[in-house]
Amino acid sequence: MGLDNKFEMYIRDLCKRIKNKEVHAHITMEINDHLHTLKEEAMSTGLSEEEAIDQALARMGDAGVLGKQLNKTHKAPMDVKTLLPVLTVSLFGLLVMYYLQFHSSFTELQELKVFDKSLGFYLLGVALMLSIFMFDYRILMKYSKYFYAATIFILLLTVLIGVRVDDVPFLNVGFAHVNFTEITPFLLVIAFAGIFHSWDWKDNRKSWLGIGIMSMPILLIGTTGAFAATIISIIVCAAIMHTSRSSLKQTITFAVVAAIWPTWNLLFLSHRYSIVSSYTDLKIGEAYFIGSALQVTPSFISEVHTDFILTYIIYSFGWLAAITALALVIFFIYRISITAKSVNSPYGKLLITGLAGVFSAQFILSLLTNLGLSPLTGVPVPFMSYGGSHLLLEMISAGLILSIYRRRKSKKSVSLTHGPQGN
Structure with missing residues (x-):
């Protein structure tokens, strides 16, 4: 056996104690460097190579002890403060679906089996969320341009051959109709994060190119009439522009100009606003702090399980339940x-930052709609509203x-908590 193989065996034995495999390469490099430095120091005192290797290993300490210490230092942390509100809000959403299916006068929902389907979506969503947690998100960066191209292509298909269901554009994929505009903002975050993470907004040519790249999907979404997604x-x-260090003037100018078209179109939704406002005012006006009754009248509106789930929660479970659910989303x-x-x-x-922007905008728009302050529909409450595509995307995003x-500390080199021991 070669003398240097003793180093390899030591490092291999040490890495077996470290469960986070993503740091193995860094630790191997640093430990190997330490050992060879100690070996050279020992040989400079007149020791033979074999004696120097043994002394270097002795100074590094027992592989089992060092491995356990490094395992403790480099554990892959689970952000419980992010996970708990997601799971709690999801359970509350599932509870609401249970009452809608089994204890509601909204008999039309019985055929939808909203609880049964939601349970399946939630279980699949949690499994995806935990799988993505183990996945190295940095792998996505090299596919950013492909995400962007695919998003533009599918938006074009939605514009050209999409069908409308309740004034919402859907893309027919053969076995199902998919509301692609609803999930577009999530895909744009993945695409733009990779494209603009090192973008030079001070370069005039790149600045205009960046604005063009961002404007294309917004124009296509606006063409479909999906104003909330726009x-x-x-x-x-x-949010992406600001975080990637564009000037405040560039960011504000882009946002204001881009918002002109959807704002203009919203003026034509006043008739919808009166319907939404009358429904929410009536239901919220009947609500109690703790809750009145687990009922909802089907003649008012058909989207109580999706767009107006918050209104239903306020009316049926009371303001306390609604405020608690909203507080959890805000904390998330x-x-x-x-x-x-x-x-x-x-x-x-x-x-x-982009995902925070999506969740924030989605939450605020859905809250305004449920309070009768906005005519926009088609905006689900995160983790609570019924629906497969948006719920799975939200879980994947989480x-x-x-x-x-x-x-989060991946740019820094892996440091050793247990340095070489003295003689």
Whole structure:
């Protein structure tokens, strides 16, 4: 056996104690460097190579002890403060679906089996979230341009051959109709984070190119009439621009100009606003602090399980339940915003900031609609509203956030907590 193989065996034995395999390469490099430095120091005192290797290993200490210490230092952390509100809000959403299916006068929902389907979506969503947590999000960066191209292509298909269901554009994929505009903001975050993480907004040519790249999907979404998705996408673009160090003037100018078209179109939705407002005013006006009755009248509106789930919660479970659920969502958004500040990777920081923008915009728009202050529909309450595509995307996004948190210090080299021991 070669003498240097003793180093390899030592490092292999040490790494067996470290469960986070992502740091193995860094630790192997640093330990190997330490051992060879100690070996050279020992040989300079006149020791033979074999004696120097043995002394270097002795000074490094027992592989089992050092391995356990490094395992403790480099554990892959789970951000419990992000995970708990997601799971709690999801359980509350599932509870609401249970009452809608089994204890509601809204008999039309019985055929939808909203609880049964939601249970399946939630279980699949949690599995995806935990899988993405284990996944190294940085792998996505090299596919950013492909995400962007695919998003533009599918939006074009939605515009050209999409069908409308209740005035919402859907893309027929053969076995199902998919509301692609609803999930577009999430895809744009993944695409833009990779494209703009090292973008030079001070370069005039690149500045105009960046604005063009961001404007294309917004124009396509606006063409479909999905105004809520358009507004959310504009907010995402503004957040990405600001975080990637565009000037405040560039960001504000882009956001204001991009918002002109959807704002103009919203003026034509006043008839919808009166319907929404009358429904929410009536139901909220009948609500108690603790809750009145687990009933809802089907003649008012058909989207109580999706767009107006918050109104139903206020009416049926009371203001206390609604405020608690909203507080959990707000804490989740606040938590990921705080996490973004601790992320070393520019790509990770941009990715988590964009997702925070999506959740914030989605939450605010859905809240305004449920309070009768906005005519926009088609905006689900995060983790609570019924629906498969948006719920799975939200769970996957939460998994990405957990993955980013797990690797938030990745730009820094792996440091050893147990240095070479003295003689």
